[in-house]
Amino acid sequence: MSVTLRFCGAARTVTGSCHLFETEQGRLLVDCGMFQGPKTLKELNYGKFPFRPDAIDAVLLTHAHIDHSGLIPKLTRGGFRGAIWATRGTIDLCSYLLPDAGSIQESEVVSLNRRNAARGRPLVTPIYTQRDAVAALDAFRPLDYETWVQVMPGVRARYWNAGHLLGSASIEVEFAGAGTDGKPLRVLASGDLGPDAKLLEPVAEGPTGLDYVICESTYGDEDRPPVTRESRRERLAAEVRAAHAAGGALLIPAFAVERTQELIVDLVDLMERGDIPAGPIFLDSPLAIRATEVFRQHTESLESDVNIDRLLASPHLRCTESVEESKSIAKLTGFHIIIAASGMCDAGRIRHHLKRWLWHAKATVLLVGYQAQGTLGRFLAEGAKAVRIQGEQIKVAARIRRLDEYSGHADGPELARWIASRRPILRGVFLVHGEEPALAGLSERIAERTVPAAKVFTPLLDDIYELTTEAPTPIDVTHRRRLEPAAVVNLDWHNEMSKLILDINDAVEAAADDRARGVVIRRLRRALEAKE
Ligand SMILES: [Zn+2]
Numbered sequence: 001m002s003v004t005l006r007f008c009g010a011a012r013t014v015t016g017s018c019h020l021f022e023t024e025q026g027r028l029l030v031d032c033g034m035f036q037g038p039k040t041l042k043e044l045n046y047g048k049f050p051f052r053p054d055a056i057d058a059v060l061l062t063h064a065h066i067d068h069s070g071l072i073p074k075l076t077r078g079g080f081r082g083a084i085w086a087t088r089g090t091i092d093l094c095s096y097l098l099p100d101a102g103s104i105q106e107s108e109v110v111s112l113n114r115r116n117a118a119r120g121r122p123l124v125t126p127i128y129t130q131r132d133a134v135a136a137l138d139a140f141r142p143l144d145y146e147t148w149v150q151v152m153p154g155v156r157a158r159y160w161n162a163g164h165l166l167g168s169a170s171i172e173v174e175f176a177g178a179g180t181d182g183k184p185l186r187v188l189a190s191g192d193l194g195p196d197a198k199l200l201e202p203v204a205e206g207p208t209g210l211d212y213v214i215c216e217s218t219y220g221d222e223d224r225p226p227v228t229r230e231s232r233r234e235r236l237a238a239e240v241r242a243a244h245a246a247g248g249a250l251l252i253p254a255f256a257v258e259r260t261q262e263l264i265v266d267l268v269d270l271m272e273r274g275d276i277p278a279g280p281i282f283l284d285s286p287l288a289i290r291a292t293e294v295f296r297q298h299t300e301s302l303e304s305d306v307n308i309d310r311l312l313a314s315p316h317l318r319c320t321e322s323v324e325e326s327k328s329i330a331k332l333t334g335f336h337i338i339i340a341a342s343g344m345c346d347a348g349r350i351r352h353h354l355k356r357w358l359w360h361a362k363a364t365v366l367l368v369g370y371q372a373q374g375t376l377g378r379f380l381a382e383g384a385k386a387v388r389i390q391g392e393q394i395k396v397a398a399r400i401r402r403l404d405e406y407s408g409h410a411d412g413p414e415l416a417r418w419i420a421s422r423r424p425i426l427r428g429v430f431l432v433h434g435e436e437p438a439l440a441g442l443s444e445r446i447a448e449r450t451v452p453a454a455k456v457f458t459p460l461l462d463d464i465y466e467l468t469t470e471a472p473t474p475i476d477v478t479h480r481r482r483l484e485p486a487a488v489v490n491l492d493w494h495n496e497m498s499k500l501i502l503d504i505n506d507a508v509e510a511a512a513d514d515r516a517r518g519v520v521i522r523r524l525r526r527a528l529e530a531k532e
Pocket of ligand 1: 063065164165192
């Protein structure tokens with residue numbers, strides 16, 4: 001009997017979760033996520049899957065976020081006919097998130113093809129359309145937490161609350177007869193794990209006694225000060241008061257699902273108590289508006305001591321669904337709050353608001369979530385003096401602030417504790433879904449203390465391991481890789497390039513006069529022509 005595991009996503013420095021399990025009886029995916037971040041990675045979304053979609057028997061989905069679910073419509077479009085297992089919360093969220101992702105693909109391709117046509121390049125088709133996404137929803141099958149489901153001959157699965165998002169799960173998979181002495185081989189995939197003190201979710205749960213654990217490591221190198229509901233609200237209140245004092249708009253690029261609802265609940269509550277100045281809160285995202293409805297339908301499954309339903313219906317909150325309503329916000333000048341997607345500023349209405357406000361010293365941008373490499377949010381977080389939005393260079397004068405307390409992810413110590421609570425872990429721990437420092441940070445935290453260092457692995461994209469051996473055995477994949485290992489490590493050359501261009505512009509502009517500008521340009525030219 002053989003069970004192999006291929007990391008088709010969520011590997012070293014690579015986002016987009018997708019684990020392929022293969023046995024003699026069939027093939028199973030845990031997640032089918034979209035690659036996000038640098039261009040090199042995003043281009044993989046247009047390429048072929050490293051497997052035949054019609055050869056996959058089932059998909060087990062950890063949660064609704066696009067970097068875990070986003071390529072499901074592409075899979076269905078490619079001929080996948082099996083079941084997609086997920087919790088009800090995940091299914092409800094996917095029924096909005098996936099069609100929305102489809103329409104984003106369609107509109108991105110329209111603008112990409114306009115550029116391609118102008119440059120005489122071949123036209124591309126969308127990864128999938130809104131229609132494909134709606135069609136994919138038929139394959140979803142609901143299941144309950146902590147209940148076994150037979151997902152393929154000889155394979156059963158059980159979902160555990162991961163405390164990361166409405167419906168989110170870690171997934172335990174058992175391969176009958178493939179473990180020690182004819183026992184099942186037991187594998188646990190963490191999905192994304194939530195922090196201990198999250199407003200709407202419980203602490204992550206999970207089974208013990210496994211052969212393998214696959215664990216995310218997004219914030220593996222961070223050790224946040226302990227967060228309580230009160231300390232988080234105080235930090236938010238302080239940011240809002242400072243933004244009000246600055247006198248302009250407060251822009252919050254937010255993830256449509258959960259982060260947005262948590263922020264609204266706290267903002268409205270703070271306003272009602274008079275702890276922060278009152279002002280309109282615009283929820284400027286049709287997707288976030290619908291996600292908010294999903295939350296109101298699931299309030300009984302959420303952990304909270306506040307009346308979410310009442311707070312989400314507050315008159316302080318104004319939902320701007322249509323484009324006209326959204327545009328009318330741009331006429332406002334004084335203090336107001338705008339929550340708009342996307343959370344990393346790489347798409348969505350937030351870009352229009354950033355274009356309108358970034359160059360204003362009285363505006364504030366509050367980043368409340370993880371900013372992947374290569375995204376506009378990451379540039380802002382790293383203190384870029386100018387950025388490009390829709391082809392236009394914009395100076396950054398606004399106050400750029402960060403608030404990590406609303407993170408949906410566990411930090412390093414919480415991840416390490418979650419892994420430790422799963423022991424005994426007999427054969428290996430795979431750390432995935434993190435940039436190099438995060439992987440190194442988490443690996444250091446658990447090596448020897450939790451599991452022997454020799455049992456900790458950080459697989460590269462498309463690595464394959466045989467799992468039934470005493471320790472995971474790597475299989476030669478030299479000819480099967482979509483990205484060379486070196487390309488993975490140097491993923492951010494696009495970022496370096498855009499930074500360089502901005503710095504050159506800066507240097508030329510900052511020069512004293514035209515003569516000095518000429519000198520700068522000639523020096524750069526000489527550097528460019530110099531042989532190494
Ligand atoms: Zn997630």
